[in-house]
Structure formats: structure tokens, C-alpha cells
Amino acid sequence: MLGIETTCDETAAAVVARDSDGKGRILSNVVRSQTDEHALYGGVVPEIAARAHVDMLDHLIDAAMREAGLDYAALGGVAAAAGPGLIGGVIVGLTTAKAIALVHDTPLIAVNHLEAHALTPRLTDAIDFPYCLFLASGGHTQIVAVAGVGDYIRLGTTVDDAMGEAFDKVAKMLGLPYPGGPQVEQAARNGDAARFAFPRPMQGRSDANFSLSGLKTAVRNEIGRMESVGEQDTADLCASFQAAVLESTADRLRVGLDLFKQRFGAPTALVAAGGVAANQAIRGALDDVAQAAGTRLIMPPPALCTDNGAMIAWAGLERLALGLVDGMDATPRARWLLDANASVPGKFAN
Ligand code: ATP
Ligand code: MG
Numbered sequence: 001m002l003g004i005e006t007t008c009d010e011t012a013a014a015v016v017a018r019d020s021d022g023k024g025r026i027l028s029n030v031v032r033s034q035t036d037e038h039a040l041y042g043g044v045v046p047e048i049a050a051r052a053h054v055d056m057l058d059h060l061i062d063a064a065m066r067e068a069g070l071d072y073a074a075l076g077g078v079a080a081a082a083g084p085g086l087i088g089g090v091i092v093g094l095t096t097a098k099a100i101a102l103v104h105d106t107p108l109i110a111v112n113h114l115e116a117h118a119l120t121p122r123l124t125d126a127i128d129f130p131y132c133l134f135l136a137s138g139g140h141t142q143i144v145a146v147a148g149v150g151d152y153i154r155l156g157t158t159v160d161d162a163m164g165e166a167f168d169k170v171a172k173m174l175g176l177p178y179p180g181g182p183q184v185e186q187a188a189r190n191g192d193a194a195r196f197a198f199p200r201p202m203q204g205r206s207d208a209n210f211s212l213s214g215l216k217t218a219v220r221n222e223i224g225r226m227e228s229v230g231e232q233d234t235a236d237l238c239a240s241f242q243a244a245v246l247e248s249t250a251d252r253l254r255v256g257l258d259l260f261k262q263r264f265g266a267p268t269a270l271v272a273a274g275g276v277a278a279n280q281a282i283r284g285a286l287d288d289v290a291q292a293a294g295t296r297l298i299m300p301p302p303a304l305c306t307d308n309g310a311m312i313a314w315a316g317l318e319r320l321a322l323g324l325v326d327g328m329d330a331t332p333r334a335r336w337l338l339d340a341n342a343s344v345p346g347k348f349a350n
């Protein structure tokens with residue numbers, strides 16, 4: 001399965017095989033990040049992103065096929081992220097996938113980018129349904145019961161900013177380069193997490209929702225009170241911010257796992273995915289939560305947490321195995337809820 005990812009600022013293509021025992025095997029996984037194009041603006045500029053996808057995608061697909069040592073005729077299908085994301089980029093990826101499917105007479109699978117994040121742990125670990133997913137990325141922060149392929153029930157979500165977005169905004173306030181998540185994590189390593197007493201949003205609430213904008217504002221206010229922000233101040237601010245995120249996340253996940261057990265019984269695992277799951281400190285915090293809940297923690301390696309083509313190819317393989325194939329009328333979607341057909345629709349879009 002060829003997988004194509006163009007929903008944000010990563011142009012990516014990958015080839016993934018599914019062995020007879022059901023396990024995934026990554027034959028190639030090529031990612032080109034557009035960091036340089038957007039760095040000047042401190043964030044992703046949609047039109048620049050779309051043009052960069054047009055420039056790069058053909059070359060990346062070619063590279064992925066060559067690295068996999070495959071001819072197009074050998075493909076069992078082509079999958080593209082059809083949303084949610086920046087619509088210009090989504091159109092580039094989906095249209096390219098349609099062309100390949102038509103020319104090489106192979107099935108097209110239009111994948112939900114969030115579903116791909118959600119299923120990635122099954123690419124690397126033999127994990128059965130139902131599992132409890134913590135999805136934290138640039139645009140989303142959710143606790144989801146993954147009951148099967150295409151069967152997702154949202155248990156909690158952010159009521160304001162996404163977690164990755166909060167990391168990016170804090171980095172921007174501190175003058176750290178884009179993208180900010182890894183920068184904040186790096187700076188926090190040398191910082192004192194106890195220096196600033198930032199709020200632990202939603203702590204103790206009986207629902208499993210998140211909130212991050214108040215915490216972000218608390219960091220901004222603290223910076224505003226300082227005469228100048230030196231290197232140690234930056235490290236301490238990052239460490240204190242990250243500690244607040246970790247504690248709040250652990251608290252929200254404890255509630256989420258309880259809600260999960262009440263509705264679905266014991267999960268096979270607690271699974272974390274999405275760009276924020278690349279954060280090593282978060283990994284440690286989640287380990288404790290999983291242990292306390294009597295389950296195990298599974299996290300894809302960092303390179304499969306941030307956007308990539310392998311996760312799209314894998315979601316394509318999972319859907320193809322169930323006969324879920326799309327036609328040439330598949331539409332690119334800027335918004336696309338993961339649990340659009342769920343029995344209990346969530347209140348918030350994030
Ligand atoms: P979505 O998946 O919601 O559509 P996206 O695809 O842009 O959004 P991802 O690529 O999955 O998001 O993740 C990128 C986000 O993850 C960014 O906000 C980035 O700052 C954050 N991130 C990446 N690495 C880390 C890290 N080490 N610590 C914290 N955040 C991180
Ligand atoms: Mg990105």
C-alpha cells in the first residue's frame with residue numbers, strides 16, 4: 001500500500017506491507033518537512049504549504065517506490081489522507097492518489113488523517129480492540145475509545161486549544177523557533193519545573209475534557225511580569241509549563257480510562273499517538289497512568305507519531321482488509337470528525 005500525507009506541512013509518502021500474520025512492515029517512509037518555508041512566519045501558511053506539496057509530492061512518491069524496490073504494478077492500493085487539514089494540501093494529495101489509482105488500476109482508499117494517527121500503534125504492535133487512545137497533535141486533543149476500524153467513540157476533547165498548539169504558542173512567546181513542541185521539550189530539560197506554579201486545567205473534573213488556553217495565558221502573563229527573559233528563565237518557564245501539561249494530562253486520562261471501563265470494560269492498552277506523543281516526558285507520565293489503571297502503555301516511535309506516510313498506508317491496509325474502498329468521487333475535507341458516525345457525538349470539534 002502506497003500512503004500519501006499532505007494535510008499540513010509535511011509532504012510524505014511511504015510503502016507499507018501487511019504480512020500474512022497481520023503485522024505491518026514499512027518498506028519505505030519518506031517525509032519532507034516544510035519547516036524552512038514557514039519558519040519566517042512562525043507558523044504554517046496554507047497557500048505556501050499547498051504549493052510546496054505540489055512541488056515535492058511526485059518526487060517523494062517516486063523516492064518511496066524506489067526505496068521499497070517496487071513497481072507501481074505491484075501495489076495493492078493507494079491511500080491518501082483526505083482530511084481533516086489545510087484544504088489546498090489535501091486536494092494535492094488526494095488528486096495525486098486518484099491519478100495513480102486510475103492509471104495503475106489499483107484500489108483508492110481515502111483515509112481520515114486522525115484515523116491514521118489512531119491506528120498507527122497497530123502497525124508496530126500486535127494490539128487488539130478495544131483500546132483507549134490519547135490523541136494529541138497540532139490540531140486535536142482527544143481521548144477516544146477505539147472499538148474497531150472505523151468505530152471510534154470520543155470520551156473527552158479539548159474545549160479550546162489543542163495540546164500541540166499550546167506547545168507551539170508558548171514557544172513563540174519565548175522566541176523559540178517553529179515548530180515549538182520539540183523546542184519546549186528541549187529547553188525544559190535544563191529547567192526548574194517548580195519555579196512557576198502554573199494552573200493544572202480541569203483537574204478533578206468528572207468529565208475527561210481538556211483545556212489549554214488558560215495555561216497558555218498564565219505563561220504569557222508570567223513573561224509579561226519579567227523584566228527580561230534570560231536563557232534560564234526560558235528553561236524554567238518551559239519546564240513549569242510542561243509539568244502543568246503533564247499533570248493535567250495524567251488527571252484527564254485517569255478519568256478517561258474510568259469512563260472507558262464503565263462503557264467498554266478493560267482496554268487492551270492505553271495508546272498515545274499524534275505529534276505531542278513524541279515528547280519523552282509525556283511518555284513517562286503516561287506510563288504511570290497506564291500502570292495505575294492496570295493496563296499497558298503503547299506508543300509508536302516518535303517518527304511515526306508526527307505526520308508521515310506510513311500511518312496513512314497502514315490505515316489504508318486496515319480499511320482495504322475490510323473491503324472499505326473509495327471511488328473517484330471521494331472528496332477532500334477540511335473538517336472531518338473521527339467519530340462522525342458515533343452513537344454519542346462529542347460536543348466540541350477538537
Ligand atoms: P493534526 O494531526 O491534529 O491534524 P498535525 O498533523 O499538524 O495536526 P502532528 O504532526 O500530528 O499535528 O503533530 C504536530 C504537533 O506536535 C505540533 O504542534 C508540535 O509542536 C507537536 N510536537 C511535536 N513534537 C513534540 C514534542 N517533542 N513535545 C511536544 N509537542 C510536540
Ligand atoms: Mg507538521
Ligand code: FE
Binds near residue numbers: 137138306
Ligand atoms: Fe497529524
